[in-house]
Amino acid sequence: MTTLDFSPLFRSMIGFDRLANALETAYRSEPGGYPPYNVELQDENRYRITLAVAGFSEDELNLEVKENLLTVSGQRHATERDGNFLYRGIANRGFERKFQLADYVKVVEAKLEKGLLHIDLVREVPEAMKPRRIEIRGTGTSPAIEHGASEQAKVA
Structure with missing residues (x-):
């Protein structure tokens, strides 16, 4: 390798x-790994992570965000008796998945339905960080920064 x-x-x-x-x-x-997941881009600023967590209840799942790192973990409670299984293909183990979040990406909602954990995220860029258009003016035109009516009265 x-x-x-x-x-x-x-x-x-x-x-x-x-x-x-x-x-x-x-x-x-x-x-790969367990559990399988999807990362979906819903629009320019909205994302959804979907994890297949069949068999886990809401109280067995934990979501935590710390320093732009989303950690999703699950620990199954021992509810099934250890029986005489001929074949045991359903995973009965805990897991931990980590997702690195970009700056200004926030978790807005998490819901569990039909064995899928949906985590909705949104990117909220502050106004100061958004691109802004600067108008270019030629010589002999009014200033690029226009004053309010009260300031214009003071100047006149």
């Missing part, structure tokens, strides 16, 4: 520590 050395990124990317760590984590994580 080939390993990638991310140390040049750490040396040349000042202030991008989280990005470099996310790349390194993504490279090392194994695909």
Whole structure:
């Protein structure tokens, strides 16, 4: 197996520590796993994570967000008796899934229905961070910043 050395990124990317760590984590994580999940882009600023958690009740699932890391875990309570199974294909184990969230992405709702855990997320970019259009004016035109009526009266 080939390993990638991310140390040049750490040396040349000042202030991008989280990005470099996310790349390194993504490279090392194994695909697949339990439980299976989908990540859906619903529109430009809304996302949905759906995990197949059949057999888990709401009180056996835990969601936690800490420092842009969403952790979903489940621990089954021992309700089934250990019987004489000829075949046991239904998983009866706990799990933990972690999702790295981008800046300004918030969890807005989580609901469990028909064995699927739906986690709705929304990206709420502050007004100060949104792009804004700056009008370009030629010479001899009024100033780009217009004053309110009360300030214009003071100037006149």
